[in-house]
Amino acid sequence: MPKKGFVNDVNITLDGDCTMERVTDLHALLAERCAPLTGTPPSAAVVHVDLARVTGIDACGCQLLALFLEQLRRQGIAASAENAEPEIRERVELLGFCALFSGGQPQP
Amino acid sequence: MTTAGGEQSGVDLKRFNEVFFEECAENLAQMEQILISLGDREPDQEEMNAIFRAAHSIKGGAGIFGFEDMTVVTHVMESLLDRLRNHEIAFAPGMIDLFLEAGDAIAMQLAGHRDGKPVQQEAIDRVRARLQQTIDGGTSQASTAPVSQTQTQAPPAGELPTSYRLAFTPEPEIFMRRVRMESIIAELADLAEAGTFRCEARLAEVPDFAGFDPECCITRWEFALVSRANRDQLADVFMFVADEDQLKIEEQPAERRTQAQDAQGEPALPVEGRRAYDRNETAPGAFGRRCGEAESSIRVNVTKVDQLVNQVGELLITQAMLSQVSVGLDPMLHQSLQRGLAQLERNTRDLQASVMSIRLVPISIVFSRFPRLVREIAAKLGKQVELKTAGDSTELDRGLIEKISDPLTHLVRNALDHGLESPEKRVAAGKNPVGTLQLSASQVGGRIVIDVIDDGAGLNRERILAKAAENGIPCSETMSDEEVWQLIFAPGFSTASEITDLSGRGVGMDVVLKNVQAIGGRVQIASEPGKGVRVTISLPLTLAILDGLSVAVGEEKFIVPLNVVIESLQPKAEQLKTVNGREVVQVRGEYLPILKLHSIFNLETCVTEPCRGILVLVEADGERGAVMVDALLDEQQVVVKSIETNYRRVEGSAGATILGDGRVALILDLPELFSMHKQL
């Protein structure tokens, strides 16, 4: 189960696996966080998703995180996901999501 | 991480796994087919590539769907094939058998995953070890050959790397299919020259987060790499997850112009590009092209097809109902209605034929297993056999295919074991030492006819008669040849002394006959001494529709399957006898028991005496009898319906059908009627 970690306005810590098997829970969790953030005006200027406690990730999980971050960016929020363990970072890199996690859509 | 294809799989996942299982089975079959066709010959480049490709796709698919165990044997096999292909190891005839065994091991694992069948891990380990030994032994022998250290299919040195860009637009369900993108991307990265691989994921859209289905894939991938692999090898990485239009591969023309491109005079376009390699089949590493049919066919769940077949069956009944109603109408007054109904009838028949054709599959599916069987049995028996097949593309109902393969296998074993002689005997008889076994299929009228023909010694009339007499089967010297041949179908004809390791197995020809009859088929035998035997199986085109004779008993109607009917007659008083208190009818010197349907089924009718009714002579399971009915009504095709769907099994019936008037009629199960009759 991905659990909500320390919740405050700008830091979201994810815990456990971010994979297809748990993506529904993850989605519900992030959707809950997304709603207040994307109000007008947005309630924060910067949001960090902390991946330090993520133990596994796949393409489906990456996509969901990327979409979450992208949605926030559309609201003018500087959103990024970081702090992943080397193994997780490697996986994110392999899957090609680095750009989406750090700054936004890569240039085609 | 949980394994994607493992035990947690839900129903949906199983559905997707099914696609892999099917493709895996097809790949195995294709591989086996090629291996068998080789005999002991060394495979040519194209064949080698095709075998490699099959093994490679199995490995890839198994990896993607999480069946890690299946990748083990395929991986070693692939490595060996790769070295063979690159002439790092010399081919040896024994490798064919080794590959066949490897195929068996993989098939066993497949069956384990698909049907939960037991898997003998020792056998798998053994094959894997032997493959590895062959690799190690072969590589060390070939001292001049460069030892490839890379695990994947490293293309031979000398081929300059090409720079590629790939764009992959997956289907939205790809996550739900539990496809592991990381495996695919890792595989692609392996093909890249060190440090050249780039992967970029992009979101095709940014939908509202709260309403987004998190399992739906909206990611697009773009890859850039420099690789020695060709376009097809790159495309193969995606073969389980991408259709033609979901993957675009571009070569960067700046890097280098390949020979093929020079020939074409322009850089290859993403779609047509593959042709460049197709033309150049001898290009190192060129794989056999992807099966062309895949592009023009779709996979559909069998239950959907069955549903369609059922619905057309309903339509057929409704149409028959309407026709029946219209009979009573004045043709002058209802001319246009009648014309419309006639048109409806034609349309319905056409539709039925089209729908039935969906269920049809070529008999080559069954035939293709025999080359190997024949090869093995012939080797065991020390016989030389050439197997010929004809009419491989003859199509029959999928349900029949499953049920015909056992009887056919039995007949083939029989022909090899008892039919064909040893080479010495053949030479002594002035024949070619190599015997011929021919399997041929064709469609004749509304039936499928399958022949199993051998050019062996033929059936021995005296021996069959002696054996029949020995086993208490009624027979006489005056019987015609045809009648004598039929004796081998009698239950109990096949005796212990005849049971060999091969064709015996405790069952005889009676089982073949029974199985064939169970699917509405017939078996005939023709034999000529010294020339051989021809066994002919004739089957209906489909299981869902049956040719029947409708008969009336009192208020009820029944369907007698036409394939058991010999003839019908109105008996004369002098033909009727009583034997041990049982009524029998004498037909051409034979006494047949009279099965009175009304008394078996407890029905009221005014026809209780055989000479006032009609006797339908039937034969089923080698047993003959005369079914007594009030009247014969019609010969018609009926749609077979299950009674068991909503009710229990009904004794004496093999299902039911709905007649033109909308009423239900039972289809008679003759073997069961015989036993019910005996209990009366």
Next chain:
Amino acid sequence: MQETAQNGSEQLGVAQAAAEYLTFTLGSESYGIDILKVQEIRGYDSVTRIANTPAFIKGVINLRGVIVPIVDLRIKFNVGEATYHEFTVVIIINVLGKVVGIVVDGVSDVVALPRESIKPAPELGASLDTRYITGLGTLNDQMLILVDIEKLIGSDELQIVDSAADNSQSEVVNQ
């Protein structure tokens, strides 16, 4: 989120408080079956008899291409008069994955019975075995016997469902 959840449970509460029953008569008694188990009501068509079955199995009919057995409960429970005419009613039941028709004397109405008005069935009194009765309801001062139709259809007594797939053969022989 929370609001909808509460609404949902309220609806559930309503559904649990009262259930709808199709009422029919057998002889002088009124019966009720769970309306959700009823597929349709139709007239009695000519049936195709099935040999060697008890008298209450009238046979099978063609219900839009599906073969459906017909059970005459009047014969089974020895009530009313087993006559067949244009007003004879067949209730098509869909339970246990099977579609079965039952013949009754007449269909009366669909009624909603509050859960609390349903009393447990006494041991004796109805033509139907207590095993198949879920309770007794009262409707306009009339007693309504509530039938567990699923249990009844699935019972060995009716012999509609093979008790075990494998011994169907021997069962038939034993009869």
